[in-house]
Amino acid sequence: MTERRAQLAENLARVEERISSACAAAGRKRDEVTLVVVTKTYPASDVRLLAELGVCHVAENRDQEAAPKAAECSGFTLDWHFVGQLQTNKARSVVSYADMVQSVDRTRLATALSAAAVRAGREVGCLVQVALDAEEGGAGGRGGAAPDEVPEIADAIAAAEGLRLGGVMTVAPLTGVYAGRQRAAFERLMEISARLRAEHPAANMVSAGMSSDLEDAVAAGATHVRVGTAVLGVRPRLR
Numbered sequence: 001m002t003e004r005r006a007q008l009a010e011n012l013a014r015v016e017e018r019i020s021s022a023c024a025a026a027g028r029k030r031d032e033v034t035l036v037v038v039t040k041t042y043p044a045s046d047v048r049l050l051a052e053l054g055v056c057h058v059a060e061n062r063d064q065e066a067a068p069k070a071a072e073c074s075g076f077t078l079d080w081h082f083v084g085q086l087q088t089n090k091a092r093s094v095v096s097y098a099d100m101v102q103s104v105d106r107t108r109l110a111t112a113l114s115a116a117a118v119r120a121g122r123e124v125g126c127l128v129q130v131a132l133d134a135e136e137g138g139a140g141g142r143g144g145a146a147p148d149e150v151p152e153i154a155d156a157i158a159a160a161e162g163l164r165l166g167g168v169m170t171v172a173p174l175t176g177v178y179a180g181r182q183r184a185a186f187e188r189l190m191e192i193s194a195r196l197r198a199e200h201p202a203a204n205m206v207s208a209g210m211s212s213d214l215e216d217a218v219a220a221g222a223t224h225v226r227v228g229t230a231v232l233g234v235r236p237r238l239r
């Protein structure tokens with residue numbers, strides 16, 4: 001366990017260095033970017049070590065895994081982010097531990113999250129997940145709404161009791177015009193964010209960038225990067 005702790009500390013330091021360098025290169029202040037560590041497939045013991053090492057934000061993508069893990073870490077002050085594709089029948093469970101749902105991609109999901117949040121007496125932050133490969137019509141392969149659907153979903157979140165509209169999120173697409181062009185993809189997300197902020201000035205969160213492309217996200221203007229592999233190691237292939 002001490003060995004794991006040392007390994008996580010070393011990985012965190014390296015990621016911190018990457019974020020700091022990317023901020024410096026972009027002329028941004030380090031505190032403009034929040035690190036969210038994606039802990040999916042890794043045990044609650046790792047989450048607890050991360051919390052002890054100063055991590056404040058963790059993310060999960062499957063409710064079945066996240067719910068028990070969050071319960072096992074209830075003694076720590078952590079913000080839990082949900083970043084996976086989410087069915088409406090899981091809204092109640094997710095709202096019981098998540099502070100932020102980054103993957104809201106349809107109005108119906110916002111409605112379900114709102115009902116669950118009201119019932120739980122909680123306020124849940126929501127980001128609209130944008131699928132940049134849905135631009136030519138099709139739905140995003142990794143979840144997300146087409147860019148032209150963002151205003152409607154954002155308005156629904158903003159109007160919903162129990163929800164707070166935080167901003168936008170994306171995963172760099174594997175297909176479409178932005179495939180392999182992370183920087184351009186994240187710049188497109190910034191345009192979508194600017195348009196959103198014109199209507200909802202407080203919705204200024206931009207979640208973009210993962211282990212392989214966090215520098216591109218910081219350069220484009222992301223406020224949150226979601227890093228898994230670079231902190232915890234390469235995930236087991238299944239799941």
Ligand SMILES: *Cc1c(COP(=O)(O)O)cnc(C)c1O
Pocket residue numbers: 038040061083084171209210211212226227228229230
């Ligand atoms: C797994 C995951 C990440 C982290 O990816 P890494 O490449 O391991 O850093 C970020 N965002 C989402 C939505 C994920 O599912």
